[in-house]
Amino acid sequence: QQPVQSPQAVILREGEDAVINCSSSKALYSVHWYRQKHGEAPVFLMILLKGGEQKGHEKISASFNEKKQQSSLYLTASQLSYSGTYFCGATGGGNKLTFGTGTQLKVEL
Amino acid sequence: GAVVSQHPSRVICKSGTSVKIECRSLDFQATTMFWYRQFPKKSLMLMATSNEGSKATYEQGVEKDKFLINHASLTLSTLTVTSAHPEDSSFYICSASLPGTGIGYGYTFGSGTRLTVV
Numbered sequence: 001q002q003p004v005q006s007p008q009a010v011i012l013r014e015g016e017d018a019v020i021n022c023s024s025s026k027a028l029y030s031v032h033w034y035r036q037k038h039g040e041a042p043v044f045l046m047i048l049l050k051g052g053e054q055k056g057h058e059k060i061s062a063s064f065n066e067k068k069q070q071s072s073l074y075l076t077a078s079q080l081s082y083s084g085t086y087f088c089g090a091t092g093g094g095n096k097l098t099f100g101t102g103t104q105l106k107v108e109l
Numbered sequence: 110g111a112v113v114s115q116h117p118s119r120v121i122c123k124s125g126t127s128v129k130i131e132c133r134s135l136d137f138q139a140t141t142m143f144w145y146r147q148f149p150k151k152s153l154m155l156m157a158t159s160n161e162g163s164k165a166t167y168e169q170g171v172e173k174d175k176f177l178i179n180h181a182s183l184t185l186s187t188l189t190v191t192s193a194h195p196e197d198s199s200f201y202i203c204s205a206s207l208p209g210t211g212i213g214y215g216y217t218f219g220s221g222t223r224l225t226v227v
Binding site for chain 1 (some may be wrong): 141143148150151152153154155170200202204206215216217218219220221223
């Protein structure tokens with residue numbers, strides 16, 4: 001069963017913030033975040049391994065709540081280049097990466 | 110480093126023919142590769158795990174006789190779509206575990222193959 005993401009889609013004006021949530025029904029070993037542009041392969045953003053771990057990458061950061069089997073991606077001061085579809089990916093202890101349902105993000109002027 | 114090259118990027122084939130997609134790790138050895146399929150505006154769905162020197166492990170619902178996977182060397186995995194039908198049209202992406210990392214730690218992706226069956 002793939003992780004469920006929310007919201008499914010979001011439209012932002014440049015400079016606004018957004019939060020994308022990822023929830024799994026299974027125990028998580030690691031959570032990955034990717035961004036995909038139309039017609040391209042996913043681009044790696046970050047990995048979180050430990051419960052409660054937070055990581056940051058420029059204006060994009062994420063948290064991982066192992067007990068709740070959830071992760072959130074935080075986008076601050078969004079830029080036009082942030083547009084795309086965001087996927088969380090989860091591993092349950094093995095090496096298979098299962099992608100979430102996806103969140104379409106569009107940043108407008 | 111850790112680049113995966115996938116070819117072809119686009120292919121159009123006639124119904125009933127077979128198509129082979131290659132995924133190569135250019136600067137590392139990939140004992141395990143993964144094949145995904147993605148329909149328009151949908152998520153990536155794992156099709157199978159390709160293990161060097163052994164049979165691939167297919168996800169539930171994926172026809173192993175239709176999607177043949179071969180991982181004959183540490184740098185090459187191939188996916189062959191046999192007797193293709195229009196419903197096989199999709200975006201296929203391969204990935205490999207990053208070397209030197211723990212299980213489930215890091216992955217690198219090929220650029221994808223857009224298959225259109227007419």
